[in-house]
Amino acid sequence: MKTTASPATTGTKTPRFLICITWLFLTACLLLPIVLVFQYAFSAGIGRYFASFATSDARSAIGLSVITALIVVPINTVFGVALAWSIAKFEFRGKNLLMTVLDIPFAVSPVIAGMMLILLFGSRGLLGPWLQEIGVRIVFARPGVILATLFVTFPFVARELIPLMHSQGSEAEVSALSLGANGFQSFFRVTLPNIKWGLLYGVLLTNARAFGEFGAVSVVSGHIRGLTNTVPLHVEILFNDYQFAASFAVASLLVLLGLVTLVIKIIAESKEAQYGH
16 A cells, blocks of 8 residues: 655655755865865964964065954944944935945955956046056055955945844834934944944954955055065965965965854854844
8 A cells, every 4th residue: 555755754854855965065165175274274284384474475465454454344334334324214315226336346246346446546547647646556555455345345234234223123212312312322322232243243244354355456456465465365376386385374364264253143143132032
C-alpha cells in the first residue's frame, strides 16, 4: 500500500534541507575565504606577519586610511543623522527626490564616482584649472582620496536610521515640544537615546567601508606609494609584486575590522531589541 508523507513531515524536512544548502553556500563563499586569508597571512610565520606592517609604505597606507576615516565618519554621521531626522520626522516637498539622491552612491559604481571627481577636479576638469591656479590639488592627492571615500560612504548612517526613526514615529518628540523643550533638547534627550544603537551600527558600517573602499579611491589616488595609497591599494600593490604573505597579512586587518563590525552589529541589534521591548 502506497503511503504519502504528511504535511508536517514534509514541512520539517524542507527547512532542514534549505538550512543545509545555505550553510554549505556560506561556508564555501564566505567562511572558507576568510580562513584562507588568515592562513596565507601567517604562512611565512608570525614574525613576517608583523613585519608586513612595519614598512614605510604600510605605515603610510594605514595612516592615510585612519586619517580618512577620522574625517569622513564624523561628517557623514552628522549629515546622515540630520538627513534621516528630516526624512523620517517631517513632510516636505521634494522628500522622495531627496531619498532618491541619497541612494546614488549605492546605484553608481565606485569607479564611476572616482571618474566624476576627476571630471570635476582633474587638470582638465570643471574646477581643476582654477584650483591649480590657487595651488590646491585634489586629484592624485590626499584630498581626492577623502572626497571619494566621503561620496561612497554617505548613505550608510542615513539608510540605517530612516526606517528606525520612521517606525518610532514622532509622538515622543511632539510630547517633548509640548512640554517646553526646544528642537535641540528634543533631539538630544528624546530622539538620540532611541536611535543610539542603530546610529552605532551605521557609524561602524561607514567606518568599515571607509577603510575598505577600493574602486573610487583607486581612480583618484594615482597609486603614489607612501602618499596616496590606502590599505586596500597597498594590498593590491603587494599582491602584484608577488609578496603574497605580506599582502594577505595587510588584508587581514580589513577582515578583522569587518568581523568586529559584525560582532558589534549583533550586540547593537540585541540592545535595540531589549530597548524596544
